[in-house]
Structures are given as C-alpha cells and as structure tokens.
Amino acid sequence: MLFTTRAEYGVRLLVALGRHADGRPVSLKAVADADGLPMGYLEQIAALLRRAGLVESTRGAHGGYRLARDPGAISMDEALLALEGIVAPMDCLASKDSDDPHALTRIMCSHELDQGRSCATRLLWMRVQGDVMRTLARTTLAELVEFSRRAGGAGGISAAASGSASGAATQAGSAIVGESRSIGSAVA
Secondary structure, eight states, X not given: OOOOHHHHHHHHHHHHHHTOTTXXXXXXXXXXXXXXXXXXXXXXXXXXXXXXXXXXXXXXXXXXXXESSOGGGOBHHHHHHHHHSOOOSSGGGEEOSSSOTTSOOEEOOGGGGSTTOOOTTHHHHHHHHHHHHHHHHHOBHHHHHHHHHHHTOSSSOOTTTHHHHHHHHHHHHHHHHHHHHHHHHHHO
C-alpha cells in the first residue's frame, strides 16, 4: 500500500501546525520553507484539510492556518481519508461513488463481478485494509507531534539532535515491528 505525497505532505503540515500549540496561525510559506515542501501543492492540501474540518484559516497580515481541534482529537484515519479519499491495499478494492477524486468511497472487491466468482484473495486484502485503518484510527496527531519533538525538529533532524532522534526512531520502529507481529498472529 502506497500513500501519495498528498498524504505525506498533509500529515507533515498537520504536525507542523500541532507543534504551534499557542493557537496562533502559521503561514503556509513558513511551513513550506521549514519542511522544504512546494508551496502551491501545500495550498491545495491545506484546502482539503480545511474542507474536512481539521484546520482553520485566518486571512490577513498575521493570518495562516491552525488546527481546528486539539491534536489528541485528530486521528490519522480521519486525516488520511480527507487527503486520499480512500485507503485500500489494492486498486480493485476501491469503488468510486462519485466523480470527485477526493470523495469518500466504499471498499469492495471489484473481482466479485468477474464471471460470478468470488475473489480468492479478498479476505487477505480486507484484513490488510482493516488493520491499516485500525492502526490509523489509534494514532493521533498528538502522538506524531510528540514524536516529532523527541526526534528533534519541525523540518528535519539537526546534527545536535541526531543521537536522540535516532533513539526515538529506533523506539518507534520497534513498536511498529511489535505491532506488526501481533497483527500477523491475529490474522493467522
């Protein structure tokens, strides 16, 4: 399952906004410059997040974007659905309900219509999709903001913080591997 740059940049924007807990608006230019993200694309992403009610915008000289809710109340499944429209491990599971490329869609196996036979791999892909969605639902923006702080920065890891960032990344990686093992045993 591959997520697009829209998902990656969108989550990075949310983390950057989450790091500004004082509630003041942050300009997209400041985020684009700090994280090395393309400004035009970031504007499109911010519009998707605003439409989903995840961020608010303020116009004017001191305007910008801020989170619409507390970072602990924003789950990553909500964010990625707003950014991607659907999360599915295989194209055949994505069924468009609308011509809007960002409209939420249903998960269904398109192979069920092939000559009246059921898809032999549907169970596998449905389990993968379910596990991914549960993991995203359990992961809050607050966790990513905290991980970012421990890892040493908004837009990258400074040389001084690289030691602690490495440790934090190793801990996170270990947690992910442990979670993958538990998911694997639950599926088996």
